Amino acid sequence: MSGAPATVAEPGGGAAVPRHVAIIMDGNGRWAKAKHLPRVAGHRQGAEAVRKTLKAAVEIGIEVLTLYAFSSENWRRPAAEIDDLMGLLRHYVRNELEELHAQGVRLQLIGNWRAFRPDIVGMLEGAVERTAGNSGLTLVVALNYGARAELAAAARKLSAAGSEITEESIGRALETATLPELDLLIRTSGEVRLSNFLLWQAAYAELLFVDTLWPDFDGEALRAACDAFAARTRRFGGL
Numbered sequence: 001m002s003g004a005p006a007t008v009a010e011p012g013g014g015a016a017v018p019r020h021v022a023i024i025m026d027g028n029g030r031w032a033k034a035k036h037l038p039r040v041a042g043h044r045q046g047a048e049a050v051r052k053t054l055k056a057a058v059e060i061g062i063e064v065l066t067l068y069a070f071s072s073e074n075w076r077r078p079a080a081e082i083d084d085l086m087g088l089l090r091h092y093v094r095n096e097l098e099e100l101h102a103q104g105v106r107l108q109l110i111g112n113w114r115a116f117r118p119d120i121v122g123m124l125e126g127a128v129e130r131t132a133g134n135s136g137l138t139l140v141v142a143l144n145y146g147a148r149a150e151l152a153a154a155a156r157k158l159s160a161a162g163s164e165i166t167e168e169s170i171g172r173a174l175e176t177a178t179l180p181e182l183d184l185l186i187r188t189s190g191e192v193r194l195s196n197f198l199l200w201q202a203a204y205a206e207l208l209f210v211d212t213l214w215p216d217f218d219g220e221a222l223r224a225a226c227d228a229f230a231a232r233t234r235r236f237g238g239l
Contacts (some may be wrong), residue, residue, distance in 0.1 A: 015232045018090060018183035021057065021222075022066040022205075024197055025049070026191030027213030040084040043214035047092055056219030057137055058103060060226055064179050068197050072112070072146035088128045089143075093123045097130060104136025110175040111145025140179065147199035150175055176201055184229045188214045204236055 032042030057065045112199040135208035190211040
C-alpha cells in the first residue's frame with residue numbers, strides 16, 4: 001500500500017479523520033432471526049446499511065471505504081442463501097450504480113470475484129469501468145476474498161518475478177497496493193476476530209468491535225467509530 005500513515009490523532013482530539021476504513025459487515029442472519037424473518041431479509045436490510053454508511057463516509061471525508069461483502073469461506077453456506085446473495089449483488093449494482101457515479105464514488109474490487117457467474121462478472125466490470133474516472137471516495141468491495149489467499153498470491157507473484165521478498169515488496173504485490181494504509185477496521189455484531197480479512201493491512205490499524213448488528217449500522221454509528229478512532233493515540237511502535 002502507498003502513502004504515509006494517516007493523521008495521528010491526539011488523545012481526545014476528535015478531529016482526525018481516518019483515510020481508509022474497512023468494515024466486516026456481520027450480523028445479517030442474527031438480525032433476521034431475532035425478527036423471525038428469513039435470512040435473506042437480513043441481507044436486504046444489510047444492503048440498506050451499506051447505502052447509509054457510504055453516504056456518511058462521503059460526508060465525513062473518508063477517502064477509502066473497504067467492505068467485506070463475500071468471503072472465500074462463504075461458499076460453505078447453503079446454496080439457496082448463496083443464490084440470494086448473488087441476486088442481491090445483481091440488484092445492488094443494477095440499482096445503485098448511477099447514484100454512486102453521481103456522488104463521484106470510484107468502485108474497486110478485491111478478491112477472486114471473476115469466479116462468480118459470467119453475468120455478475122460483466123456487471124461488476126461495467127461498474128468499475130463506469131466509475132473509474134471519479135475522484136471522490138473509493139469504495140472497495142471484497143468479493144470472494146480471503147487474506148491468506150491474497151498473501152499466497154503475492155508470494156507467488158514475487159517468486160515468479162525473481163523479486164526480493166521484503167515487507168515493501170509484499171505490500172506492493174497485494175491487491176490494496178494503490179490504496180492508503182488501513183487506519184480503522186470495524187467489525188459489527190459483537191464478534192471479535194478478523195475472519196481472514198486484510199490480515200497484512202491490519203497490522204497497525206485501529207480495531208473496533210461493536211455489538212451493533214450490521215443491518216442496524218448507519219451513518220451515526222460510523223461517525224461514532226470515527227470519533228473513537230480520533231480519540232486514540234497511534235504510535236506505530238514508537239513512544
